[in-house]
Amino acid sequence: MTIKRTGSAVWQGSLQQGQGKTSTASGVxxxxxYNFGQRFEExxxxxxxxxxxxAHASxxxxALSMIMGEAGLEPERIATEAAVTLEKDDSGFSITAVHLTTRVKSPGADEAAFHEAAEKAKGGCPVSQVLNAEITLDASLEG
Known part of the structure; x- marks a missing residue:
C-alpha cells in the first residue's frame, strides 16, 4: 500500500523581509x-x-498506540510533545535534535514492556525515520 500526502508553500521576497504561506491538501x-520572525525570532x-x-508527536x-496494543498494553491516553532543535552550522541551519516527552495512561501496564514499546515507537514511526537528527525520549506511565 502506498499513501501520498501533499503540502505546499509559496514564498515572496527576501529572507528577512519576505512572507510565505503554507497549505495542506486536506485544507487543515x-x-x-509564516515569515522570518516566526521562524528565527519569537x-x-x-x-x-x-x-x-x-507531525513527529502525532x-x-x-506508533506507540499500535505497538502497545500488539503487546497487550491497551493505552487509554497518550500525550506527546516533540521539541525540535534548530541550530546554525557551517551550511546554514540544521535540525540537530528532537526530544520526545510522552505521558501514557495505561492501567495495569508493565513498566518494562511499556518502555520497550516506547523505544520501538521512537525508532519505528515514519517521521522518526525521515529525520536526520538525534532523537531522545522521556517516556513515563501515569497513574
Whole structure:
C-alpha cells in the first residue's frame, strides 16, 4: 500500500523581509502565513520546525498506540510533545535534535514492556525515520 500526502508553500521576497504561506491538501492549513520572525525570532505564528514537531508527536503517539496494543498494553491516553532543535552550522541551519516527552495512561501496564514499546515507537514511526537528527525520549506511565 502506498499513501501520498501533499503540502505546499509559496514564498515572496527576501529572507528577512519576505512572507510565505503554507497549505495542506486536506485544507487543515490553508495559506497559513509564516515569515522570518516566526521562524528565527519569537514572533507569533507557525514555522516549519513547529510543524515538524507536531507531525513527529502525532506520528510517535500513533506508533506507540499500535505497538502497545500488539503487546497487550491497551493505552487509554497518550500525550506527546516533540521539541525540535534548530541550530546554525557551517551550511546554514540544521535540525540537530528532537526530544520526545510522552505521558501514557495505561492501567495495569508493565513498566518494562511499556518502555520497550516506547523505544520501538521512537525508532519505528515514519517521521522518526525521515529525520536526520538525534532523537531522545522521556517516556513515563501515569497513574
Amino acid at each position: 492549513l490553508s495559506d497559513t502565513p 514572533a507569533p505564528g507557525t514555522n516549519p520546525e513547529e510543524l515538524i514537531a507536531a 506520528c510517535f503517539s500513533m
